[in-house]
Amino acid sequence: MTVCQEPVPGAVPGPAPAELEFATSGSTGEPQRWLRxxxxxxxxxxxxxxxxxxxxxxQGVDGVLSFAPPRHLYGHLMxxxxxxxxxxxxxxxxxxxxxxxxxxxxxxxxxxxVPAAFAVLGRCLPELAGAExxxxxxxxxxxxxxxxxxxxxxxxxxxxxxxxxxxETGLIATRPGGTEDWTLAAxxxxxxxxxxxxxxxxxxxxARRPDGPPPTATTTGDLVTVLNGxxxxxxxxxxxxxxxxxxxxxxxxxxxxxxxxVPGVPISCRAEPDPLRGEWFTxxxxxxxxxxxxxLAAAVRALPAAERPRALLPLPPDGRSR
Amino acid sequence: xxTTSGTxxxxxxxxxxxxxxxxxxxxxxxxxxxxxxxxxxxYDSLGVLDAxxxxxxxxxxxxxxxxxxxxxxxxxxASIAALVDRKRRDAAVLGMLS
Numbered sequence: 001m002t003v004c005q006e007p008v009p010g011a012v013p014g015p016a017p018a019e020l021e022f023a024t025s026g027s028t029g030e031p032q033r034w035l036r037x038x039x040x041x042x043x044x045x046x047x048x049x050x051x052x053x054x055x056x057x058x059q060g061v062d063g064v065l066s067f068a069p070p071r072h073l074y075g076h077l078m079x080x081x082x083x084x085x086x087x088x089x090x091x092x093x094x095x096x097x098x099x100x101x102x103x104x105x106x107x108x109x110x111x112x113x114v115p116a117a118f119a120v121l122g123r124c125l126p127e128l129a130g131a132e133x134x135x136x137x138x139x140x141x142x143x144x145x146x147x148x149x150x151x152x153x154x155x156x157x158x159x160x161x162x163x164x165x166x167x168e169t170g171l172i173a174t175r176p177g178g179t180e181d182w183t184l185a186a187x188x189x190x191x192x193x194x195x196x197x198x199x200x201x202x203x204x205x206x207a208r209r210p211d212g213p214p215p216t217a218t219t220t221g222d223l224v225t226v227l228n229g230x231x232x233x234x235x236x237x238x239x240x241x242x243x244x245x246x247x248x249x250x251x252x253x254x255x256x257x258x259x260x261x262v263p264g265v266p267i268s269c270r271a272e273p274d275p276l277r278g279e280w281f282t283x284x285x286x287x288x289x290x291x292x293x294x295x296l297a298a299a300v301r302a303l304p305a306a307e308r309p310r311a312l313l314p315l316p317p318d319g320r321s322r
Numbered sequence: 323x324x325t326t327s328g329t330x331x332x333x334x335x336x337x338x339x340x341x342x343x344x345x346x347x348x349x350x351x352x353x354x355x356x357x358x359x360x361x362x363x364x365y366d367s368l369g370v371l372d373a374x375x376x377x378x379x380x381x382x383x384x385x386x387x388x389x390x391x392x393x394x395x396x397x398x399x400a401s402i403a404a405l406v407d408r409k410r411r412d413a414a415v416l417g418m419l420s
Contacts, residue, residue, distance in 0.1 A: 095367040096392040116368055123387045245368060276371055297345070301363050308363055311345065 022073050022167050022207070024248075034167050034207035036073075044170050044205055045081040047185055051174055052135050052161050053086060053110055061135060063106040064090040065099070067117040073167050074139045074246075078112035095120055099127045110135040114246045115278035118146035125153060132157060136177065139163040141246040142278040143177070151177055164234070169218050170205040173232070184230050191217035192226070198238055199224045242271045242279040247306045251281055254307050258283065261299035265292055269309065280310045288314045328407040329400065336381070336406070337399050343376050344369065353399040370396050377402060383409040 019035040053061045064083045068075030070092070083090035091100055095116055103109060104127045111121065113136055121128070121136075128134060134154055138147060140163060151160050160177020173182035184190070188203040199222040208214040221239045224232040240251040251269035258267050266286030274280035285296050293314060300312050333353055341348040346361040357365045357373075365373075370392055374385045383406050385395075395405040 096370045096387075096396070099388065116371060119371065120387060127388060276368060276375075303363075305363060305366060 020076070022071075022076075024167060033210050035210060036170070036205075036207050040170065040205045040207075041077070041081055042085075043187070044077060045085050047171055047187070048077060048082055048163075049085065050186075051163075052137050053082070059133075059135065060108060061086065061088060061110040062108045063088050063103070064110045064112065065093050065103050065106075066090055066112040067093045067095070067114045067120075068112045068139070068246075073170065074112070074163070074165075078110075078137065082110075093117070099124050103127060104130055107131060108133045108135075110137065112137045112139075113147070114138075115141050115144050115147075115243075116245050116276050118144055118150050119276055122146050122150045122153065128154065134158040136160045137163065138177070139246065140165055141243040142273070144273075144275055144278045146275065148178055166220060168207050169201060169203070169220060170207070172199075172201050172203070172220070181227060181231050181233050184232075190226060190229070190232075197223050197225065197235070199232065240269070242281050244274075244280055244306065245277040249281070249307050254281075254283070254303065254309070257303065257307075258296060258299050261302070262292060262295045265296065266315070267296075268315070272310070274310070283309045283312045284315050285312060286315045328411070329403040332381070332403040332406055333399055336377075336403050339376055339380055340373060340399060340402075343372055348399060353403075355398055357396070357398055373402070377406060381406050383413070 019037050020041060022034050022036065024032045024034070053059060064078060064086075066075060066079040068078050070076045070079040079090050079092060089102070091102060093099065107130070109128075109131055111117070111134065113121070115138075118138075134157060136147075136151065136158060138160065143162065147160065151158055162175050162177055163171055164173040164175075164182050165171040171185050172188055173184050175182045184201070185203065187205065188201050190200070191202040192198065192200040198219055200217055200219040202217040206214045206216075206218050221237055221241065223235045223238050225235060226232045242249050242251060251271065255267045255269045259265070268284040268286075269281050270284060271279055271281045283296075283300065285293060287293065293312070297312055300308060333350070337348045337350065337353065340357070344357070344361040344364040346364060348360065352360055361369075373396055374387075374392065377383060378385055385392075385405075390405060395401055
């Protein structure tokens with residue numbers, strides 16, 4: 001996804017852009033542009049401050065360490081909008097770069113994590129030893145076991161805030177780390193038929209496509225059980241989608257691309273948990289022909305980086321993957 | 323580049339393990355080359371962390387993400403072998419002193 005901080009074509013030029021553009025990468029379909037007004041971004045920033053950095057609730061922060069790329073909505077909010085609103089410094093962290101000394105000097109850091117960040121942070125406890133209070137934030141992906149372990153290792157001075165949302169919807173719901181049920185954001189409502197278990201929400205922060213107004217409601221592709229008017233339990237996805245370190249990958253799309261490259265071979269993509277990425281997947285090919293497998297391996301290597309599987313495996317004769 | 327016998331011994335099993343991890347053949351002639359250049363499709367930041375886990379599990383050393391600058395130590399087969407060799411020698415010395 002990319003962020004365009006320049007005026008959107010057609011918008012009135014001015015000192016500040018009227019809207020920000022976030023584009024899906026195309027790993028789940030054709031790339032799509034989504035536009036958000038600055039008022040929507042500001043409203044979401046205020047919601048996040050209330051959840052993660054509320055000074056009046058003694059949850060203020062003195063710096064933000066962000067593992068989330070600012071070209072994504074989550075990264076933009078946590079790396080740019082929230083620090084700017086709070087007037088605190090932000091450091092952009094890399095998974096393989098050591099934590100800067102600055103972080104060790106912060107007393108109340110907020111850490112915007114991606115799934116793989118928890119394994120990294122778990123190895124950097126001495127750098128976080130001086131912090132009085134640590135707010136960990138995680139967004140819209142399966143929390144890897146390292147997340148809860150880090151929370152336990154950091155003890156009572158740490159708390160985890162999980163965010164549920166997407167590029168299209170923005171923040172939908174939140175929950176304290178380690179709990180099961182999600183509570184809708186203050187300005188968000190369920191918009192589902194009573195019989196449906198597909199999450200559908202309305203809020204004033206839904207993004208719009210360039211060729212139309214914001215939708216009144218959006219269906220997310222998540223299967224949920226609504227517990228009451230404000231809470232739900234997530235049961236899975238209605239589509240064949242995994243989030244590899246938080247990046248959406250459509251498994252059917254990957255299988256289709258490989259089938260197009262090497263026709264005539266049954267291809268199956270199977271999701272699996274990954275301790276680093278949260279989720280990953282394996283491609284199973286219905287052949288044990290070394291020549292065909294070599295062709296498929298070349299096709300796998302040609303996939304975009306975000307869509308590459310953990311492994312390519314031949315299906316055993318019984319057709320069941322091991 | 324001159325190598326020690328320790329890293330020479332380590333390179334073969336390390337190269338094989340990394341080749342399996344990255345699903346990419348690795349040639350001894352490329353031991354000094356950047357793994358990110360040899361296997362760009364897999365050796366991104368997540369791939370480096372996968373390699374750290376592999377080295378710790380299969381080669382019995384502990385990698386410090388802060389002290390052991392991964393950008394240099396996990397650059398190539400040769401640099402990883404040198405790191406493992408150094409850590410093993412350090413551990414041996416510490417074992418002798420304890």
